[in-house]
Amino acid sequence: MFELLQYDFMQRALLAGILVGILCPVIGVFLILRRQSLIGDGLGHIAFAGVTAGWLLGVYPVLSATVVTVLSALGIEELRSRRPVFADMVLAIFFYSGIAVAIILSSMVKSNNVNLISYLFGSIVTVSESDVQTIAGLTVVVLGILFFIFKELVAVTFDEEAARVSGIPVKKINTMIAVLTALTVSVSMRIVGILLVSALMVIPVAASLQLSRSFRSTLINAVIISEISVLAGLVLSFRADLATGGTIVMTAVTIFIGAFLSKQLNGFSLARMGTHKSE
C-alpha cells in the first residue's frame, strides 16, 4: 500500500478520492430519502456538456462543468417545485439535452479525445494539482453549507409540509440541496467519472440503510462504506490496471450485496427465533 504513495499521481488521486468519498454519500443520503437518486446521473450528463464546452473555449473543464451543472440544477429545481408531478420528466429533458449538447460539442473538439474520455470514466493518472485544489475547495464549501443547514435539511426531507408550516424556508433549502448536488457532481467526476458519479452518491447509502438503526448511524456508515470503496477501488485499479471509476463502484456494489444479504439473514434468524419461542 505504502509504495503507492511514492507516485505523485497516486498521492493526488488518494487525496481527491478521500474528499469525494466523504462528500458523495453525505449528499446522497438526502437524495435517496427524497426519492431523487437519479438526479446525480442527470447532472453528470449535463456536466459532460460543461466539460466539452470548457474544452472548446479553452476554460478549465471542471470550472465550466461546475457553472453548467449549477445553472441546470437551479432550472431543474425551479421546474420541479412548480410541477412536482412532472419532476422525473423535467430531469429527463435536462439529462438528454445535456448529453446531446455534449455529443455535438465533443464532435467539434479537434484535439484528441483521450482527456475527454477520462472525464467520462474517471482516471487516477489524469488528476492534476489544480484538480485536487478545486476538489478540496469545493468540498470545504459543500460540507460547510451542509453543516450549516443540516438539521433543516433532515426536517424537510422527513416531512416537507410540516417543515414549511413550522417556518423552515423549504424552497431555499431545496434550492440549496440542488446546488450542492451539482457541486458534488463536478467535484467527483475526475475520480469516478461522469457516467458513474451518481453511483457513489447512491450505493454506499443504500448499503448503509441495510445496516443502520438511526439517521446519524446511516450517515456515518455511508461515509465509511464510501471511503472503503474509494480507497480499495483506487488501489485495486492501480494494481490490476483497471478503470478507476468502475473498480470503485463495483467495490461499493460488493459491499452493498454483503450488507443486503446480512440483513436478510438476520431477519431470517430473528423470524426463526420467534417461531421457536412461540413453539
Place this chain on the structure above:
Amino acid sequence: MNVLAIKEVSFSYLPSQPVFEQINLTIGQGRFLAMVGPNGAGKSTLLKLCVGLLKPTAGRIELLGTPLEQFKDWSKVVYIAQQTLRDRNFPATVEEVVAMGRVAPAGIGNRLKKADYDLVEEMLITVGMQDFRKRMIGELSGGQQQRVAIAKALVAKPEVLLLDEATSGVDTATRENIYSLLRSINQAQRMSIIMVSHDVECISHYADQIANVDGGITYYGDPADFQQFCRLQRGSRPAQGDWGEISYV
C-alpha cells in the same frame, strides 16, 4: 383573542367546482375544536388553507390575529398531516424524529442544545413513548407513530395545534387514547387544538366545539347540541345510532 378567524373564504381546485364558498369560522384561544363532515367535504382542504399550504380563491384567514399573508410567527403553529410518516423506511429513531420539532425554534445554523433534548425527553414521557426512544420510527404501530407525531409537535411549544385525521388507521381503543391525550394537553397547557376527524361520536366526548363541514360550515357549537342537530338533519330518514347519518366513522 381568536386563534383562527376564517372570513368569507371560498376555495376551489377547479374553477367550475368550488369546494366551499364564503365560509366563516372563528376559534377562541384554548379551545379544542373538532372539524367533522363526510368524505370530500373539504375538511382537510380547510385545514391546509388555515396553515397556508393552500391559498383561498376569495376571503381571508387570520392566524393569532394576523392575516395569513403577513403571519410570520410560525413557531407558534404546528400542523400534523394525515400521513405522519410518508416513508416507513426513513432511517430515524423516535428520539431523532421528535427532536425535529425543535429545528425551527432553534433557528438556521444553530445546533440543538441540551435544553432541546431535555424537552424531547419530557414530551416523550408526556405521550408515553419514553421506552421507544431508540426504536426506528418505521417499526412502530400507527397509534405509536401518532403519539410520536404529537410529541414532535409539542416540543415546538406551539399555541395552536392543527391535526388532520390524527387517528386514521388506528383501532378504537388507540383512537380514544389519543383523543384523551390531546384533551389533557389542551386543558393542562391551554393549547388551542383544531382537529379534523371522521369519528363524530368519539371525538364529541373530548372536543369542546364541533364544526360540521359539508360544502360550508353547517353547524358550529357544542358537541351536545350537535347531537340534536344531527337528529333534526336526519328527519324522517332511518336512524344509524344516536348520531344518525352524521356518523362518518
